[in-house]
Amino acid sequence: MRVPFNRPYATGDEFRYIQEAIESGNLSGDGTFTRRCQEWLVRETGAGKALLTHSCTAALEMCALLLEVGPGDEVIMPSFTFVSTANAFALRGATPVFVDVRPDTLNLDEGLLEEAVTPRTKAICVVHYAGVACAMDEILAVAAKHGLAVVEDDAQGSMARYRGRSLGGIGTLGAISFHETKNLISGEGGALLVNDPRYAVRAETIWQKGTNRSQFARGEVEKYSWVDLGSSFLPSEMTAAFLWAQLDRAAEITARRLEIWNHYHRAFAEAERRGQIRRPIVPPECTHNGHLYYLLAPTIEGRMRLLAALKQSGVDALFHYVPLHSSPAGRRYGRVHGSMRVTDSISERLVRLPVWLGLGEAEVDRIIDTVVEATR
Secondary structure (H helix, E strand, O other): OOEOOOOOOOOOOHHHHHHHHHHHOOOOOOOHHHHHHHHHHHHHHOOOEEEEEOOHHHHHHHHHHHHOOOOOOEEEEEOOOOHHHHHHHHOOOOEEEEEOEOOOOOOEOHHHHHHHOOOOEEEEEEEOHHHOOOOHHHHHHHHHHHOOEEEEEEOOOOOOEEOOEEOOOOOOEEEEEOOOOOOOOOOOOEEEEEOOHHHHHHHHHHHEOOEOHHHHHOOOOOOOOEOOOOOEOOOOHHHHHHHHHHHOOHHHHHHHHHHHHHHHHHHOHHHHHOOOOEOOOOOOOEEOOOOOEEEEOOOHHHHHHHHHHHHHOOEOOEOOOOOHHHOHHHHHHOEEOOOOHHHHHHHHHEEEEOOOOOOOHHHHHHHHHHHHHHOO
């Protein structure tokens, strides 16, 4: 039987909570389930404020609005990321500045940051690839030295930590994804985490379409009106109800994904020792979440052979990303700082294997056997 790359997981409580949301008579957002999810996120991440959004992309766009980036500004980020990381800032007229990644974690290389900063730099946007944290201590030190904000694109990092701190709750602002391909899901969905209290009130205003409706609901103003820029960033209560069923089981979901991840990791140790593939590297200060399992083939031809073998075995495996700096829009809206040697190399050699709850042991073993045989 075919093994899909991803299959969304449901805990079994989603329909019950959605029914509760329908019966509450409030479906448009910012209701009981929205608040329940936001309170959970604050407790879990240590953020000062959490606001559910309809996507991680929306949360990143809120970051750009909050930081007031615009024409002439630059935002440093990796090129090895999804397009939303760059789009959020390019939409405001800022220039994404692409910097190379580390060869071990595939995260933004903190050693290259200092030389990438210019008088136009407004922020650093890090991406915690595969739920493995960037070197946040070093990144925050560079940001503090130059007076820069740090945005965490934590699309892949729910329940992951850096030196005991939850990802998304470390920088100035954080953005989380609950897309169906992530660990904790609501179909589409996301959240903005506000860690700097200076942005808390304005974040609510932007979230509420540029109005002071949240303050009005708390009795802080007599009426609400349009007071700032904003947009419709809220998800519906049905989306929040689905998400609550996931957050309520977050520890269990994470543990089960890690079981699959660790099964792969143990099985490929010998092939890595022989130099046939390279497994993911997780630094000791990082606690990852089993979001994805990737392998690096020695060459692009090796990746093609591996993908062909998995397809022949009925397994859907993928590669990503086409680096943003080499894409048509990346060349148009961004610029490169320094060599992109590592980014170019890993993007040609990386293979992602299926990781999803419900993936059976026999299916995992079939994937492992196929990889081992194809890399001999």
